[in-house]
Amino acid sequence: MSSSIRKSINSDALTRLAQAIAVAVSATLAGCSSHVPQTDAAHTPNIAARAKQKPIWLSEKPSPQVPQDVWERMRQGFQLQDGLGVNPRIEQQRLWFASNPSFLENAGERGSLYIHYIIERLEERNMPLELALLPVIESAYNPMAYSRSDAVGLWQFIPSTGRYYNLRQTRVYDGRRDITASTTAAMDYLTRLHDMFNGDWLLALAAYNAGEGTVSRAIERNEKLGLPTDYWNLPLPAETQAYVPKLLALSQVVLSPEAYGVNLKTIANEPYFQVVEINQRMDLSKLAEVGNIDEDELFQLNPAFKERTTLDGPQHLLVPTSKAQLLTSSLSTMRPEDLISKRPLKPVFEGSDSREIASLKRAYRVKRGDNLGTIAKAHKVDVKDLQRWNRLTGKDLKVGQTLVMQDTSKRGKGRTSTLVAANTKKQTQYKVKQGDSLYMVAKRFNVEMQHLKRWNPRVGQALKPGQMLTVYSPH
Numbered sequence: 001m002s003s004s005i006r007k008s009i010n011s012d013a014l015t016r017l018a019q020a021i022a023v024a025v026s027a028t029l030a031g032c033s034s035h036v037p038q039t040d041a042a043h044t045p046n047i048a049a050r051a052k053q054k055p056i057w058l059s060e061k062p063s064p065q066v067p068q069d070v071w072e073r074m075r076q077g078f079q080l081q082d083g084l085g086v087n088p089r090i091e092q093q094r095l096w097f098a099s100n101p102s103f104l105e106n107a108g109e110r111g112s113l114y115i116h117y118i119i120e121r122l123e124e125r126n127m128p129l130e131l132a133l134l135p136v137i138e139s140a141y142n143p144m145a146y147s148r149s150d151a152v153g154l155w156q157f158i159p160s161t162g163r164y165y166n167l168r169q170t171r172v173y174d175g176r177r178d179i180t181a182s183t184t185a186a187m188d189y190l191t192r193l194h195d196m197f198n199g200d201w202l203l204a205l206a207a208y209n210a211g212e213g214t215v216s217r218a219i220e221r222n223e224k225l226g227l228p229t230d231y232w233n234l235p236l237p238a239e240t241q242a243y244v245p246k247l248l249a250l251s252q253v254v255l256s257p258e259a260y261g262v263n264l265k266t267i268a269n270e271p272y273f274q275v276v277e278i279n280q281r282m283d284l285s286k287l288a289e290v291g292n293i294d295e296d297e298l299f300q301l302n303p304a305f306k307e308r309t310t311l312d313g314p315q316h317l318l319v320p321t322s323k324a325q326l327l328t329s330s331l332s333t334m335r336p337e338d339l340i341s342k343r344p345l346k347p348v349f350e351g352s353d354s355r356e357i358a359s360l361k362r363a364y365r366v367k368r369g370d371n372l373g374t375i376a377k378a379h380k381v382d383v384k385d386l387q388r389w390n391r392l393t394g395k396d397l398k399v400g401q402t403l404v405m406q407d408t409s410k411r412g413k414g415r416t417s418t419l420v421a422a423n424t425k426k427q428t429q430y431k432v433k434q435g436d437s438l439y440m441v442a443k444r445f446n447v448e449m450q451h452l453k454r455w456n457p458r459v460g461q462a463l464k465p466g467q468m469l470t471v472y473s474p475h
Helices: 003-034 044-052 070-076 088-099 101-111 115-124 129-139 159-164 179-196 201-210 212-225 238-255 284-291 295-301 321-331 354-360 372-378 383-389 410-422 438-445 449-455
Strands: 273-277 316-320 361-365 402-406 426-431 468-473
Touching (some): 070 115, 070 129, 070 238, 088 101, 088 238, 101 129, 115 179, 129 179, 129 238, 179 201, 201 212, 295 316, 383 402, 426 438, 438 449, 449 468
Antiparallel strands (some): 273 316, 426 468
16 A cells, blocks of 8 residues: 555544544533433432531631730830830830839839820820820829929920910919820820921920920931931930930830839729719819718829819819719719818827817918028927928928927827827838829828828828828738
């Protein structure tokens, strides 16, 4: 067979094979489109098994648990920690906090009344929650804090800046001490600085400390010299150079307090106080009595009322949440005149008669030109006794200062010794630390606030570091 014939046969065969395959494929496709597959009993269990299988859903990210501790809530909102790296200025401040753990512990205890409120306000504005630690730096969370530059309150506003942010300041009311008003003002001010410095929080914080003019001039200087204009490279005052690292270091300590030997007591992640509306003048002492609230705690929540009377201030009070309902219902049934206290003299010792104590003591207000010698001579007492009665370590007096005189006659001494002997509790002397209040001292020694005041009648409401308090506790 010739090769041409073989090629022809092979070509015909291949053509017929291709046609046969095409016909088979077409028949198969036509069958699939026109017939429903038949199922027999043998296939039914498999179908049922497939029907019973549970649907597979895409896994959803579980919603984060609401923290029970306000410190944890604060940590979750930190925004200033990224990109810090190793910074000797921060490390220096962190070392100080680790060496002085009581500073943050005490500030946290004082701030337990306010921190939850401040964190909520910061979250509303999407501001870094590190800013909730700014009052630790500014005032150790003491609303009564007062600086040499006449800065006052948790956020340490000077008079002019306070007025600019609508914090009224009168003889009986100072909005810089008002917890809610000063917090709003501080956040307004920080937000303005943040915008002014193009969203740079470190520059905003520096300006909060030194003023926007100081920071702006430092930036202009570096621009002219071709130097970096970030916070870390600006020629700022020494206090401001330490200010921002101090806040960042403090934030890092709060992130891992155990690592630095700091014991941060748990603060419940819930509002500590509630706003109660008022529409007339009221004395805080009387309100505390009506609402079964510790008087000093009520003042810690409303420190702007300098005379402890609701004059010249807003028509509301901050009240512990647990006591707000009782106070509101009590106020609705009381006459206006019942809410003005007559402030009777309280006895020095628990269980003593106030008239007897009053007869043993008399007060003298220091006048210009007075000194301990002339006062002691005029009242026929010894200078050393005068110093002891008034806890004076030196001889310096201030005009307007009140001194207490005791009756040094035998009759007076006899009564005093009888009263002291009648007190069967152990006496302790406590030295006031920075940021202490009567409320905090009473809480620390687990004694009643009213008793602590009676034991220390010469101590004013605002304690001063170094003052000595007498505390009586059971043996």
